[in-house]
Amino acid sequence: MKIVITGGAGFIGSNLARALTRHPKVGEVHIIDNLATGYKDNLTDLPAHFYEGDVQDPGLLDEALSGADAVVHLAALPSVPRSLKDPLATHHANATGTLQVLEAARRAGNLHVIAASSSSVYGATPNLPKHENLPSAPLSPYAVSKLATEAYLGSYHHSFGLPVLPFRFFNVYGPGQRADHPYAAVIPKWISAALAGRPVPLHGDGAQTRDFTYVGTVCDVLVDAALRRVTSFRPMNLAFGTRVSLRELLAEIEIATGCRTTAHHLAPRAGDVRHSQASSERLRTAFPNVGCVPLREGVQVTAEWLRGTGR
Incomplete structure (x- = not known):
């Protein structure tokens, strides 16, 4: 092919x-x-x-x-x-x-x-x-x-x-997702900040939820x-119907990096959705053998990649 x-x-x-x-x-x-x-x-x-x-x-x-x-x-x-x-x-x-x-x-x-x-x-x-x-x-x-x-x-x-x-x-994440550009996604941006000892930029109250894949x-x-x-x-x-708040994500990043973090609170971003969670019924019907990588495991691998590349 x-x-x-x-x-x-x-x-x-x-x-x-x-x-x-x-x-x-x-x-x-x-x-x-x-x-x-x-x-x-x-x-x-x-x-x-x-x-x-x-x-x-x-x-x-x-x-x-x-x-x-x-x-x-x-x-x-x-x-x-x-x-x-x-x-x-x-x-x-x-x-x-x-x-x-x-x-x-x-x-x-x-x-x-x-x-x-x-x-x-x-x-x-x-x-x-x-x-x-x-x-x-x-x-x-x-x-x-x-x-x-x-x-x-x-x-x-x-x-x-x-x-x-x-x-x-x-909200796709993982190795290869860089933190060194103005529109970086939340997971690499926060991991990079944690590894560098910088405050983590948190828009809104952190209770908003995402289905990270x-x-x-x-x-x-x-x-x-x-x-x-x-x-x-x-x-x-x-996506697989997971629902993780940004506060919970921050806790997972602290576990993955071994670094304590502080949040730099910012105003909510215009255009952002408050909560996001997928129904995976149609996906699992078409792809019955697909598996879901747990967030902790995925964040750990992503942190290792960012630690190794400095990006």
Whole structure:
């Protein structure tokens, strides 16, 4: 099989590339990344073909997708705060970028397209756990751009018969997720602060909850989906129904790092969802053998990686 990963030099993409290149059924892995948020050194020693460029470039997409069996579309501008600062850039990268990938998949012979959406599409919907039949209520331009990603996949399935699978990711974390950029995710940012003896930046009261999902599990599901050609025009949560408050997360980080922390309290962030927890029923039906890595184990591995890299 030949599998193309857009955004393959990023955190999730590079972990997925490693998983795919180790799989005996995968012959070629091709990666597209404009390095806006990814890093080429994430791909060091990987036997994968790298295209430096943007998914909004049709010619580049046609070259990369030629002869492919599947595309895992992860390329995006992440971060709610980033989308509040520059909504148009987020829309172009996430919504228009997805549309270009779908068009290229059609030109290449109706390739299987697996794409990353986000739990942020649930937004202000109060129900817990979040199941896929709930109405969406996005609170940020980022969430809207991910809702557009899902809608485009569904429309291309219905309009053109394209085999698709949109996943809603929930707070993915793990090795490879860097802390050294302005929009770093909470787990690497807090681990890095703890290891350096700095106060941990805590927005709000810390009682907000998240369904943290280990990147290795996410990659296991993505690999299985590509190899078995799992399709669904309906979005699917990729998380396991855990519900951890930020205060509880901070306690786990102290255990993993062996460092006591102090919180630097900040105002709640605009566009942030108060509580997030996935229903995993649809995921477990489609992927009955998938397992969930406990948060303590995942945070420990992540802390070891950050301790070793200093990133």
